[in-house]
Amino acid sequence: MSADDERKPLATATMHGATHGDALTIATWNINSVRLRQQQVAAFLDGWRPDVLCLQEIRCATDAFPARTFRRLGYEHMAVWGRKGHAGVAILSRLPLCNVQRHCFCGLEDARHIMAEVAGVEVHSLYVPAGGDVPDAGRNPKFAHKLAFLDELRTWLARQVQQAASGGREVILTGDLNVAPLPDDVWDHRRLLRVITHTPMETERLETLRAEAGMVDVVRVRLPVPEKVFTWWSYRAGDAWEQHDRGRRLDHVWSTPELAARLEDVAIARETRSWPRPSDHVPVLARFRRR
């Protein structure tokens, strides 16, 4: 699927508003500084017109979030949790948001999670710690923290989905999960088995916690294995990132099964990686039929 092919079905349906009332389009993007790239966010919103955009790594304090830029484009509803310099998450929406909440994983107020209700659906924007370079929890505290974060996510998410169900709500979890769980989520499975993001310690944890929560990896419903699907390409490859296509699928959209049954389309907005001074991640979109 080329970027153009991917773009049309989603963009036309949400751009022209004809099916807008019948569909809910959710996007997620690790923007790697929202202030530096606010015009890229604006261009993306203008082109794809998702109803909701979940951001990660906004890298600014909540007060410094460039809300006006997005409000002008019709994204009037925002939930933001930022901090100076690192991490930070947000949800932008054309539809009203309510019941905004945050969760502090591992007892840290490090702005890695925010959630809100949109059109009766509970939407989460999550940023899992990257985990450093050495895949040994005994020697690398950042990797130990990542594993502890995933372990807490396992029990927390299962409970969260249960509570949503008892309240009659569907759940969409999006974000930079910093794990590429399947062999076809990386450019070379064997070479990446000892590279953080694709070690069995991480991939088994992520698949287990998703299954235990009863959630569906909706990107893989529409782009099933063995197709390679990537959402991130390292800056360190320089200009060769596209030539070799050495990417990983670190950014995800999951939903509860009833919502997954109403999935209409999925897209990876890969063209943004070719824009000047891009984020190293690209947006992932999913469109659902509304009841």
Added chain:
DNA sequence: ATGGTAGGTGGCCTA
């Protein structure tokens, strides 16, 4: 076995 690039910060950290 290693270093490559990027962003925010404040005299290096995280990714």
